[in-house]
Each structure stands twice: as structure tokens, then as C-alpha cells.
Amino acid sequence: MGNNITLIGLGAMGSVLGELMVKNNISLTVWNRSKEKAAGLIAQGAKYVPDVHTAVADSRVIILCVVDYKASNDILAGLDLTGKTIIQLSSGTPADAREMQTDILARGAEYLDGVILATPPQMGQPTTPIFFSGDEKIFREQEAVLKTLAGNLVYMGPAVGAAAAWDLAILSTMFGMQFGFLHGARIMEAEGIPVGALGDTIAALSPVLAEMVQEVGHDIEKSQFSQPLSSLEICAYCFELMQRHAAESTITAPFPAFALEQLNQGRAAGFGKERFAAMIKLMR
Ligand SMILES: NC(=O)c1ccc[n+]([C@@H]2O[C@H](COP(=O)([O-])OP(=O)(O)OC[C@H]3O[C@@H](n4cnc5c(N)ncnc54)[C@H](OP(=O)(O)O)[C@@H]3O)[C@@H](O)[C@H]2O)c1
Secondary structure, rough: OOOOEEOOOOOOHHHHHHHHHOOOOOOOOEEOOHHHHHHHHHOOOOEOOHHHHHHOOOOOEEEEOOOOOOHHHHHHHHOOOOOOEEOOOOOOOOOHHHHHHHHHHHHOOOEEEEEEEOOOOOOOOOOOOHHHHHHHHHHHHHHHHHHOOOOOOOOOOOOOOOOHHHHHHHHHHHHHHHHHHHHHHHHHHOOOOHHHHHHHHHHHHHHHHHHHHHHHHHHHHHOOOOOOOOHHHHHHHHHHHHHHHHHOOOOOOOOHHHHHHHHHHHOOOOOOOOHHHHHHHHHH
């Protein structure tokens, strides 16, 4: 068993995790529901075993990267996990993580929860982030192995659901920007400007944009809603301009319509002269 690691799940993400471990000379046993996905890793030196019982028996440390927690629970059902260290890298909710920790501890094993905040081709870089929460002892013990997967490992504290909460909050922020970007792309197309240039410009502006998000975060935490540098009224006006531009150029504008509807609720609630962060009061 020694320092062997077992990796369960060889989808788009799991197979890259396996490749990184093999490249870093980690002795690896892999298992996947569909055997054919193991072919590449077998060729690179990983050991494939056809049944998950043997895969789990092969190592003390088991890393899971399958579609979700339900699949993880189904895979581990009925297996002897006594003395094992289970590291979950499938995405889920904080409650998923809490339930899985309770189950794994009751079965005589240790549990660490992690979330990958990158795509498969972004893995293995010094900046690649994976957030962890739960048992800090396991995190420290396995840090060297986990560093082969991602250089930027962040421990988010002992509450096991914390990593999943961070994941969902960051995904919400990122996809909020992506939906906004799609409308930005339609504005560029309508005006005959290359969309790729918009992405490049956003990347160059990202520290400034990030400062704005930072400010909203601190405003919310301190309940600091008055004395705006740009009032909610001015924010709403931006979306009125986008709607007018959409009408002028006959493009559809679902994202500005959604944002303006929300901001109009903020105006109606009397937050027009407050900071953008005041929108949180509606959501609460
Ligand atoms: N891809 C990304 O960009 C990315 C980024 C961050 C986090 N993640 C997370 O990483 C995890 C894996 O993602 P992925 O992109 O590798 O997904 P994927 O390519 O769709 O692979 C899904 C994996 O789950 C397995 N699976 C699904 N249902 C199963 C079941 N009932 N029993 C046994 N195995 C089952 C699949 O096995 P088969 O091969 O047999 O179908 C496969 O190994 C997800 O939780 C995802 O949210 C992915």
C-alpha cells in the first residue's frame, strides 16, 4: 500500500489529475466506471483495477473526482473504509460535504473536502487554485501530493462545507461576469468591433474591476450603504443606456433587462441614492 494513491473518476478532470500524478512519479491506482477512459493513464504507467473494491484496498489515500456526491456515495457504498483517508474533489454543496464527512467518519476513515477552481487544461500550474476545508491534519499531510495537481492550495478552515461555499460564491461571481460579457459581445458585434478585443481588454482591466467587487464586499460586511461614489441610480442608468442601445441596434438584451428589473426594485425600495451594495438588502 505504501505511498500509493487511488484515484476514482477519470472524466475530463479526473484523467488530468491522474496524468499529473503519474508525471510527478506518484504510484497511482485508478478506477473508473467505464474502463476505456483508463487507457491513456495505463499507457503512462498507472495501474488500473477493474473493481472498485480492489482499487480502494490498494491505497490508504483515496481521491475522488466524479460527477457529484451521489455518484461518490454510490461508488463507496458497502466498501470497507477503515483507516482510509478520503479526499473528495467532486463539486457539491456545503451540505453534501457535511453529509459525506459524517458518513466517512462513521465508517472509521478520515475526510478532507476540496473544490477545484480551474478547468482541466489549467491544472498543474503554480497559480491553479484548489480550496480545501475540514480536517487540517490531512490537508498538511497530503499537501505535497495535492501540489502536483495545483500550485495554489488554500485551506479554508475546519468547517467542512467552507470549500464548497467558496466554490459556489466564486462561480456565481464568475458566471455573472460571463453573462454580462455575452451582452457586451452583442454590443461589439452590433457595432462591428471584434469581440476578442473585448475579452483582451477585460483581462487588462481586471485589477480595476476586481477592486470594484472588493469594495462592494467590504460595504456589505460593514453595512456601509450611504455616501456612494456611484449611486444605485447611476448604476440603473447604465442599464437604461444598454436597453436603449439594444433597441437602436435591434439586438435582444435579456441580461440588461434582468439587471434593470432588479435595480428598479432597489429604486422602489428607496435605495436610489445609496451604494450598489444596498441591493443586498433586497436579497436578504
Ligand atoms: N471539468 C471542469 O472544468 C471542472 C472544473 C472544476 C471542477 N470540476 C468538477 O470535477 C468533477 C468531475 O468533472 P469532469 O469534468 O471530470 O466530469 P465528466 O467528464 O463528466 O466525468 C464524470 C465522471 O463521473 C463518473 N460518474 C458519473 N456518474 C457516475 C456514477 N453513477 N457512478 C460512477 N461514476 C460516475 C464518470 O464515469 P464514466 O466515465 O463511467 O461516465 C466520470 O468519471 C465534477 O464534480 C465537476 O464539477 C470540473
